[in-house]
Amino acid sequence: MQSLSQKEYKNEFVSAFDGDDSGDLKPRQTPGVLYSKTVPTPVKKPEVLAWSEELAQELGIEKPTDQKDVDVLGGNHVAPSMYPYAACYAGHQFGNWAGQLGDGRAITLGEWEAPDGKSWELQLKGAGMTPYSRRADGRAVLRSSVREYLMSEAMHYLGVPTTRALSLVSTGDQVLRDMFYNGNPGYEPGAIVMRVAPSFLRFGSFEMPAARRENENLRKLVDWTIDRYYPHLQGEGRILAWFKEIMEKTALLMVDWMRVGFVHGVMNTDNMSILGLTIDYGPYSFLDDYDPDFTPNTTDLPGRRYAFGKQANIAYWNLGCLASAIAPLLEGTEELVAILETYPDFFHGKYYAMMGDKLGLDQVQATDQELITRFTQTLYTLNLDMTIFFQLLIDLPQEVGTEEDVVAHFQPSFYRDLEKGERAMLLSLITDYAARLSANTGPREAAAQKMRKANPRFILRNYLLHQAIEELEKGENQLFLKLQAALKDPYSRNHDEFFAKRPDWASQKAGCSMLSCSS
Numbered sequence: 001m002q003s004l005s006q007k008e009y010k011n012e013f014v015s016a017f018d019g020d021d022s023g024d025l026k027p028r029q030t031p032g033v034l035y036s037k038t039v040p041t042p043v044k045k046p047e048v049l050a051w052s053e054e055l056a057q058e059l060g061i062e063k064p065t066d067q068k069d070v071d072v073l074g075g076n077h078v079a080p081s082m083y084p085y086a087a088c089y090a091g092h093q094f095g096n097w098a099g100q101l102g103d104g105r106a107i108t109l110g111e112w113e114a115p116d117g118k119s120w121e122l123q124l125k126g127a128g129m130t131p132y133s134r135r136a137d138g139r140a141v142l143r144s145s146v147r148e149y150l151m152s153e154a155m156h157y158l159g160v161p162t163t164r165a166l167s168l169v170s171t172g173d174q175v176l177r178d179m180f181y182n183g184n185p186g187y188e189p190g191a192i193v194m195r196v197a198p199s200f201l202r203f204g205s206f207e208m209p210a211a212r213r214e215n216e217n218l219r220k221l222v223d224w225t226i227d228r229y230y231p232h233l234q235g236e237g238r239i240l241a242w243f244k245e246i247m248e249k250t251a252l253l254m255v256d257w258m259r260v261g262f263v264h265g266v267m268n269t270d271n272m273s274i275l276g277l278t279i280d281y282g283p284y285s286f287l288d289d290y291d292p293d294f295t296p297n298t299t300d301l302p303g304r305r306y307a308f309g310k311q312a313n314i315a316y317w318n319l320g321c322l323a324s325a326i327a328p329l330l331e332g333t334e335e336l337v338a339i340l341e342t343y344p345d346f347f348h349g350k351y352y353a354m355m356g357d358k359l360g361l362d363q364v365q366a367t368d369q370e371l372i373t374r375f376t377q378t379l380y381t382l383n384l385d386m387t388i389f390f391q392l393l394i395d396l397p398q399e400v401g402t403e404e405d406v407v408a409h410f411q412p413s414f415y416r417d418l419e420k421g422e423r424a425m426l427l428s429l430i431t432d433y434a435a436r437l438s439a440n441t442g443p444r445e446a447a448a449q450k451m452r453k454a455n456p457r458f459i460l461r462n463y464l465l466h467q468a469i470e471e472l473e474k475g476e477n478q479l480f481l482k483l484q485a486a487l488k489d490p491y492s493r494n495h496d497e498f499f500a501k502r503p504d505w506a507s508q509k510a511g512c513s514m515l516s517c518s519s
C-alpha cells in the first residue's frame, strides 16, 4: 500500500505526446497538442466525505491519514512526480459537431501503477479551471459529485464496465450555478470526485486530431492506444481489428445498460469511452416504469435523442463518427464500413441472449424473439416497474393460476390499476412464458439462478439519490451510507428496505426523475 502523496507516479501519456506545457489556464484553442498542463486550483477546506476502500485495496492506495493525502484528493497538493494535465478532445453533441471541447473540469494527475502491474489514471473532476473550461468555472457541485461517485461504483458492482470513483471530497467553497446548468440559480456546496480508469480517452479524443487534419498526431494516438490497451492486436490490419473490438465492446455496453435499465442521458461522442466503459455520470437514471422513450435529461426532451430505447442506435451513430475519424489512416474505407455494418446483427444477437438470461431461458431460439418483444411491450403498455417485475418473475410459482393470481403476484410492480384488457394481456404473456420455461432442458432452479444473476434487485433510483443528497447538504450521511452498502450487493435480498417502486411524490419532483445536462 502506498500513499497518494508519496507515490512515484508515471506519466506515459504525457511522455508519448506533445502537449502545451505553458500551464496557462486561459480558455483557448490548442491545435497541435493532445493535452495542456493544468495545475488544480486549490480549494478552501478539502474534507473526505466518502472513500472506496475495496477499490483502494485493489489499487494499493493507502487511505488518507494525513492532510497531504487529503490535499491530493482536493487538488491542493500535487505530488512531485505528477504531471497534471487536461486532455484536449472534441465531440458531436446532440448530433452536431461541437469542435474542441476538452477536459473543462477534469484534471488527470498521473498514472498509478497497482500491485498487479495494471496502470490507472487518477483524475480529479471539479478541480478548477483548465484551458478547456470555455465559459464555465471548472467546478462541480456536491449534488452532481455524489451522483457520479455513487453511480459509477454502483455500475461496477452491477457488472457493467465503468470508470470508478475513489473518493468524494467537499471543498468548503460555494459554487454558483446559474440557469445554464440546472435552471436553479444560487450557490451550492462544491465537491471533487477522484475517478480512476485505465484510460479516459474518448471517441472525441480521436475526432479532434482528425478534424484538425493532424494526421501524424492521429496516427500516433491510435498506435499508442492499441499498443497500450489492445496489445494483442499486432501487424497489418490492426486498426480495423481494433475498431471491430471497440464496436463490440460498445455494443456489449449497450446490452448491459438495457439489462439493468440504465439511461445515460448524454451520449455525445465525447462521452463514449475508447475502452467501452460507462463514462460521465450526468443526468442519468435507471428506469422506474419501463419506457423506451424515457430520457432523464431535460435538455434532451424535445428530441429524446438519448432515450433509453434509442441508446443502441445512438452508439451505432457514434461509432460512425469514430470510423470517420480514423478513416484517414486507412487505404480505403470499404472494410471499415463493412465492420461498422455488422453492428446491428452483433448487437441484436447479444441483446436477445441477454434477455434470454433475464427470463431464465436456457437457450434462446429464433422463436423466442417474439416472446421477448411481448415482454417489453407489456412492460411498456402496462407501465410496470422494470426491476421489480423481473424480480417477481423469478418467484413465479410453477402453476401460473388464474388471472387474479397473476395480477396479485405482479401487483408490487404496478404504478396504476390495470384495465380489463391489460390484465388479460399480462395473463396471456405469463401463461405462454411458463410454457416456454417448462421447455427448458435444465431444471427450474437453474433458470432461477440465471435470472438472479441477470436481474438486479437493488438499483440506485434517482429519488433515493436525491434524498441522500438533501441529507448530506444538511450534514447527515445515514442514507448515503446505506446506499453505499446496498450498491455493493445489488443482486441479493440483503437490502430489501429499498425494494420498492418510486413513490408518487417523486415522479414530478425536480432531481428525482428529470435532471439537466451538467452541474
Ligand SMILES: Nc1ncnc2c1ncn2[C@@H]1O[C@H](COP(=O)(O)OP(=O)(O)OP(=O)(O)O)[C@@H](O)[C@H]1O
Residues within 6 Å of the ligand: 101, 102, 103, 104, 105, 106, 132, 133, 134, 136, 137, 138, 139, 140, 266, 270, 271, 279, 280, 281, 282, 517, 518, 519
Ligand atoms: N463546470 C464546468 N466547467 C468547465 N467545463 C465544464 C463544466 N461542466 C462541463 N464542462 C465541459 O463541457 C463539456 C461537456 O460536458 P459534460 O457534461 O459532457 O462533461 P463533464 O460532466 O464535465 O465531464 P466528463 O465527460 O469528463 O465526465 C466537457 O468539455 C466538460 O469538461
